[in-house]
Amino acid sequence: MDVKQLGWNAHFENHFEPCQAQDLVPARVVRAGGGFYTLLNADGEQTATLAGQLRHASSLDALPVVGDWVAIDSPLEEGIRIHAVLPRQTALKRAAAGGRKGLAEKPGVPQVLAANVDTAIIVSGLDNDYNPRRIERYLTLVHESGAAPIIVLNKADLCPEWKKLCAEVEAIAYGIPVLVTSAQRGEGLDELAPHLESGRTLVLIGSSGAGKSTLLNRLTRADHQRTSKVSTAVGKGVHTTTHRELFPLPGGALVIDTPGLRELHLWGESEAGLEITFPEIVAFAAQCRFSNCRHESEPDCGIRQALLEGTLDAARMESYLKQRAELASAVQRHELAAQVAQKRKRKTIPREEKRWRLEDEDEE
Numbered sequence: 001m002d003v004k005q006l007g008w009n010a011h012f013e014n015h016f017e018p019c020q021a022q023d024l025v026p027a028r029v030v031r032a033g034g035g036f037y038t039l040l041n042a043d044g045e046q047t048a049t050l051a052g053q054l055r056h057a058s059s060l061d062a063l064p065v066v067g068d069w070v071a072i073d074s075p076l077e078e079g080i081r082i083h084a085v086l087p088r089q090t091a092l093k094r095a096a097a098g099g100r101k102g103l104a105e106k107p108g109v110p111q112v113l114a115a116n117v118d119t120a121i122i123v124s125g126l127d128n129d130y131n132p133r134r135i136e137r138y139l140t141l142v143h144e145s146g147a148a149p150i151i152v153l154n155k156a157d158l159c160p161e162w163k164k165l166c167a168e169v170e171a172i173a174y175g176i177p178v179l180v181t182s183a184q185r186g187e188g189l190d191e192l193a194p195h196l197e198s199g200r201t202l203v204l205i206g207s208s209g210a211g212k213s214t215l216l217n218r219l220t221r222a223d224h225q226r227t228s229k230v231s232t233a234v235g236k237g238v239h240t241t242t243h244r245e246l247f248p249l250p251g252g253a254l255v256i257d258t259p260g261l262r263e264l265h266l267w268g269e270s271e272a273g274l275e276i277t278f279p280e281i282v283a284f285a286a287q288c289r290f291s292n293c294r295h296e297s298e299p300d301c302g303i304r305q306a307l308l309e310g311t312l313d314a315a316r317m318e319s320y321l322k323q324r325a326e327l328a329s330a331v332q333r334h335e336l337a338a339q340v341a342q343k344r345k346r347k348t349i350p351r352e353e354k355r356w357r358l359e360d361e362d363e364e
């Protein structure tokens with residue numbers, strides 16, 4: 001397979017130059033776990049491990065994840081090793097949940113869910129999974145990543161009032177495409193076609209049971225990822241995707257399937273992504289008399305005025321404030337963690353990586 005078909009472009013070409021000089025070759029990570037990486041490049045699929053300098057990387061987000069471009073030994077070598085991760089064009093990150101065994105001590109570390117994604121498909125079921133506030137969280141995650149979002153409202157076959165819910169989501173999507181599908185029946189998927197050009201990378205994100213793997217199977221017409229049986233009592237899947245993996249589609253696009261996130265704690269170094277999710281709040285806040293208005297008791301507050309007049313939805317404002325607080329605390333914890341890491345450099349990354357893997361397996 002030609003590397004261009006795997007998403008290789010001028011950005012990676014430029015950054016690869018020093019690696020080229022060392023006789024390394026590029027490859028894309030299709031799956032990562034347990035210290036082993038499944039890679040794809042012109043030579044086909046191969047398995048690699050980390051070279052020493054990467055194993056001692058100072059931060060967890062420096063390790064390869066699905067979608068990354070890496071520099072590896074030429075295929076003639078025995079025991080292929082990854083020597084470098086090329087700078088990411090986009091990265092979907094969440095904040096470590098904390099509170100769980102092993103992670104509690106590292107709550108300031110962002111976890112990279114997928115790298116070099118062009119388009120993120122936020123899949124939401126039109127059954128009891130439906131929750132506009134959760135869609136807003138995923139939107140911030142995607143906006144923060146640099147990828148372009150698409151919202152897919154799936155399981156339309158189970159929801160007679162899909163038109164109403166679609167309109168509700170369109171009202172908070174501000175121009176982001178909203179598709180209504182039944183992955184199970186293969187309906188509504190045609191509108192994805194323009195996003196599936198050869199060499200483009202997409203990721204499927206959303207709750208467990210929303211229909212991500214079913215959608216992927218429809219797109220590949222093959223049973224790549226096991227889909228789950230729905231337990232009728234709760235309407236949720238019982239067997240789920242346990243790892244992130246990149247699948248090349250017959251048409252040339254590349255799709256990363258992911259397990260549902262048990263918890264989505266937002267991560268971001270600024271409020272840029274948040275502001276794209278809530279453009280109306282940014283606009284109303286611009287009308288506040290004070291630029292540092294907290295929208296609490298200050299006079300001439302554009303936000304409180306809009307809430308009073310009903311032009312700003314109180315649920316949106318609540319959602320915005322919650323996300324903003326979360327982003328702020330993520331940054332704070334990150335700064336704290338960075339200080340700690342600075343003190344004890346060269347910590348044992350491989351063990352931590354194992355923890356992340358365990359975390360993944362329990363997602364949702």
Ligand SMILES: Nc1nc2c(ncn2[C@@H]2O[C@H](COP(=O)(O)OP(=O)(O)O)[C@@H](O)[C@H]2O)c(=O)[nH]1
Pocket residue numbers: 154155156157158181182183184185206207208209210211212213214215226227228229230237240241260
């Ligand atoms: N009725 C209905 N069920 C669906 C649809 N899409 C997926 N499912 C079912 O929902 C369950 C979870 O699907 P799955 O693809 O595993 O969800 P994932 O966890 O997001 O990957 C499976 O039983 C699917 O058959 C749909 O459009 N309509």
Ligand SMILES: [Mg+2]
Pocket residue numbers: 212213214225226227240241257258259
């Ligand atoms: Mg799945």
Ligand SMILES: [Zn+2]
Pocket residue numbers: 285288289293294295296298300301302303304
């Ligand atoms: Zn204000």
